[in-house]
Amino acid sequence: MPELLRVSCKQLEMAYNCPRKWAYHYLEGVPQVEGEALAVGNAVHAEMKRLIEGAPPQHGPESFVGKMCRELFQYVKNESGRHQSEIVKQVHLPEYKLKVDLRCDYLDRPCFHDWKTTGAERPTSKLPNGNFWALQSLDSCWQARIYAYLLMRDHWRGLQEVTAKWCFVSKKFKDGQTPRTWQVVRTFDWAETLAWFETYVVPTAELIREMRQAWTEKQLARARDVPHNPPACESRGLFCDAAAHCRFTSSPVMTYNELHLPVIG
Numbered sequence: 454m455p456e457l458l459r460v461s462c463k464q465l466e467m468a469y470n471c472p473r474k475w476a477y478h479y480l481e482g483v484p485q486v487e488g489e490a491l492a493v494g495n496a497v498h499a500e501m502k503r504l505i506e507g508a509p510p511q512h513g514p515e516s517f518v519g520k521m522c523r524e525l526f527q528y529v530k531n532e533s534g535r536h537q538s539e540i541v542k543q544v545h546l547p548e549y550k551l552k553v554d555l556r557c558d559y560l561d562r563p564c565f566h567d568w569k570t571t572g573a574e575r576p577t578s579k580l581p582n583g584n585f586w587a588l589q590s591l592d593s594c595w596q597a598r599i600y601a602y603l604l605m606r607d608h609w610r611g612l613q614e615v616t617a618k619w620c621f622v623s624k625k626f627k628d629g630q631t632p633r634t635w636q637v638v639r640t641f642d643w644a645e646t647l648a649w650f651e652t653y654v655v656p657t658a659e660l661i662r663e664m665r666q667a668w669t670e671k672q673l674a675r676a677r678d679v680p681h682n683p684p685a686c687e688s689r690g691l692f693c694d695a696a697a698h699c700r701f702t703s704s705p706v707m708t709y710n711e712l713h714l715p716v717i718g
Contacts, residue, residue, distance in 0.1 A: 457545060458662050461554040466595040469657045469714060471685035472664065473704070476676035477695035479661075480668045483676075486694050493624060494570045497521055498558060501568050505529055505538035505559065521622045524634045525568055528620045529559060536561040544607045549655055550662075555603045562609055564616045565600060574625040576635045582687075591617055591639035595653075601641035602650045616640045652715050660712065680704040680712060 468475040477483040500512050500522045512519035529536070537560040543552045559566040573586035580586050591597040597617040605612050619637040626632040667673035676695075681704055690696025 457552040459552045462596045462599050471682040473679040473681040476679040481676045483695045525622050533562045544603045566618045569621045602646045613643045678706050680709040682709040
């Protein structure tokens with residue numbers, strides 16, 4: 454069997470959106486800073502797992518994390534009678550020479566959930582640039598689509614449809630207030646999901662493979678030589694820990710568009 458390339462949803466989406474950002478983190482080792490948002494999100498995920506499994510909670514019901522989890526818990530339905538608090542596994546895809554990480558927060562066949570903390574006060578909150586703060590649809594969500602594919606391909610083999618439920622809880626609440634929660638839901642069918650995976654994931658994984666090989670063979674000397682995609686960071690390093698290294702310059706090797714990656718409409 455050929456060696457399988459291990460990739461995660463995070464890696465794949467990062468490489469698709471900006472190959473240079475991926476190269477800085479995964480080739481040069483520029484650290485990804487764990488800020489307050491990630492720390493709160495991790496705490497909520499860990500607490501939700503304890504609550505679902507009936508383990509003693511680590512956060513009181515009136516604490517910041519405890520309040521968010523108490524509101525999120527309304528989405529733990531166990532409608533199938535076979536719910537599962539978490540799944541962490543690698544799915545081997547030898548036909549694509551890949552192994553892809555699958556990590557779902559909560560499964561209730563045929564639905565899977567992901568717990569999301571957000572700074573948005575409500576679903577329709579907008580950023581200063583006019584964009585919605587929180588995700589409005591799962592149509593272009595790599596994590597939801599990849600997990601849907603892996604579940605139908607492996608964990609729930611034979612299912613022709615699965616439903617993703619992204620459960621949001623707002624971090625914008627004060628003492629005495631109840632944090633807002635809402636869901637963004639999308640049902641994925643097998644044929645559409647397989648086509649999407651082969652159109653977007655497979656070529657992006659091949660790009661990762663080629664960058665790793667070029668790095669190993671010294672054909673690629675620095676991450677800055679990898680194409681930069683300005684729209685991914687609004688040309689100002691938005692949400693990029695490698696911004697100080699990149700400085701948003703165009704690639705001396707090729708332009709991002711010359712990668713011929715598919716365009717999400």
